[in-house]
Amino acid sequence: MKNFKISVLMLSLCIAAATGFTSCKKDVRGDYVGSYRTNYQFTVNGQDYSGTYTLTIVLSATNDNDIILNNIDNSGESVRATVNGNAMNIPQQSIKSIGISGSGTLNGNVLNFFTQETQTGGVTLNVTQTATKQ
Secondary structure, eight states, X not given: OHHHHHHHHHHHXXXXXXXXXXXXXXXXXXXXXXXXXXXXXXXXXXXXXXXXXXXXXXXXXXXXXXXXXXXGGGSSOEEEEEEEXXXXXXXXXXXXTEEEEEEEEEETTEEEXXXXXXXXXXXXXXXXXXEEEO
């Protein structure tokens, strides 16, 4: 009987430990959530352009690995990005007939990212962006 009690106790501890480890896993997407002051820059035909806008990041309601970047490029549009730790990937998608993709890295409260945007007519913009959480 004593061995049975020890076996039940050990099994209970294993189940509790396994449940605890999975429920304590941090959702790193939360580190991205917030409002960011975003500086951007790109060059077209030798002419440099730059500016600042507000980017807001929220969690995706449909995918556990995704975040939503609202007001990307001050467009009023949103893009989906996949998060893996401090790395962010913006898969190819379209906003206002513009193809956009990119990648970035979150370091503390600063998100550095790069987007490649194909405009109507085939002009491609390589946009460097630095977003600081407010």
